[in-house]
Amino acid sequence: MAMQHGVRRGPGPGVVPLRPLGTSDILGGALAALPRYGGPLCGALLLGQLMAGLLVIAAAGAATLASLSPASGSRVFVWTLFPAAALFLLFTCALATALIAVLLRPAVLGRPVTAPGLLRAALPRTPAVLGAQLLALLTGAGPPAALLALGAPAPAVLPLLPVALWLGVRYALAPTAAGYEGLGPVTALRRSARLVRGAWWRTLAVTAPAVVFTGAAGWALLQWFGLPGALAALVLLPAFPQLPAGLLYVDRRIRHEHLAEALATDPRPAGPA
Template sequence: MAQQWTHRGGGWLPPERPRPGVVPLRPLGPGDILGGALAALGRYGGRLCGALLLGQLAAGLLVTAAAGAAALASLSPRSGNRVFVWVLFPAAALFLLFTCALATALIAALLRPAVLGRAVTAPGLLRAALPRTPKVLGAQLLALLAAAGPGAAVLAAGLPPLVLLPLAPVALWLGVQFALAPTAAGYEGLAPVAALRRSARLVRGAWWRTFGWTAPAVAFTVGAGYALLVWSGLPGALSALVLLPAFPQLPAGLLYVDRRIRREHLAEALAADPDRDPVIPG
């Protein structure tokens, strides 16, 4: 259907793109991404945190059960506290990894309703996100391994820290190249390796733009988490676990939408048929 030009502001202007949800259906500028992230938090933040809390509660029950078993085992005079430490620390690490992966999967599940302005529920978000959380976690771990693996190997080999200096630009470049992989895994259901390839294709030609949005969000999250821990102790740390993992993923998710709009004409596809979202690799 042909679009009609309209007379606005003393002249003839092209038609405005529709905005059914938190962002307009057109290539997004910095204001659109920031405003869209804040609008998504305002409109869906309660349900997003509710879904994350539900998932964390289920995972927390498993961690508590493992810690309880470790505590019982540590009562043995032979094992002392070693079993407790060996079980508790890995369980806590897995809980943190699960929380970050679930937050990303929830944001990916929220993207389509948020862009189209549709209602969601916390249980509905959780049902959509949980099946793809393992793939998101795999993509996160692979992206981290690609970026930080060589540096970790250098440190593990006992080489001088100065050897890391030439690796730092490579690590940064790879980290940004794969920054959209977790969102791609959650939104499209891609396997981890396919999600990394998908991220590299979407970031191609927009490395600095991707860096400009992901790095400040990660820095803010780390700083806010540290501040909550220092100012509020354990309650602050628990609040950070609930609230902060989702924040960096909102700008990254909207940046993912922007890259697909620019490269794959996603806006036109959604405007023409909101119930169909074709994935166009390439």
């Protein structure tokens, strides 16, 4: 079997082979990871969400208790709950991405993981991942959103949309880089730009189908099952778009930084990175 730099090019024990990956390898590997690692991944995400949910409820309750009257207390509860819920959603997306980042190494090597182990590894990296996500979103969508907020007509914003798309794809790997390598948000964006250079269209081709699939699955769960379906989507779906992005990140590093050799000779025990 062909060899490259001492690394076997055929299928490995993990969800993808230790070699440069084609688009079908990446999308197939993401689908293969679901039955193999979906249980621990969803379990870790649910545990993190429960922890964050308790904090949201505690914050809203504390604000209500601090109010002076029952009437104002109900208003305080509502006005506290909505921002806390928004923070909860941001935390969910960031935690899901951090979980995928720490899952990449064991998934590629075919090693077992546990939900508590994934969560312990991902939580310290979640703030940097969230910062990278928000910074990437602000960089791409910030100018069009600002123009709309200032009252500019929609046609005036249209020329900015291709730029926003280009920047969004350019920085698509920043959250994974922040979680896998422990980088700060700004450094992660620069890292993503280097990894995506020369592969912009391929990055779009890998990440866009995952986003479309996730949106369609979330809409279907909401339509079929109502609120329970929406709650199920919140647990089951946030991590999936990051799986292809994470495997694309692995592919770019295999092609340019010999990551396959580093993983194949990794002496660390099984478990998250």
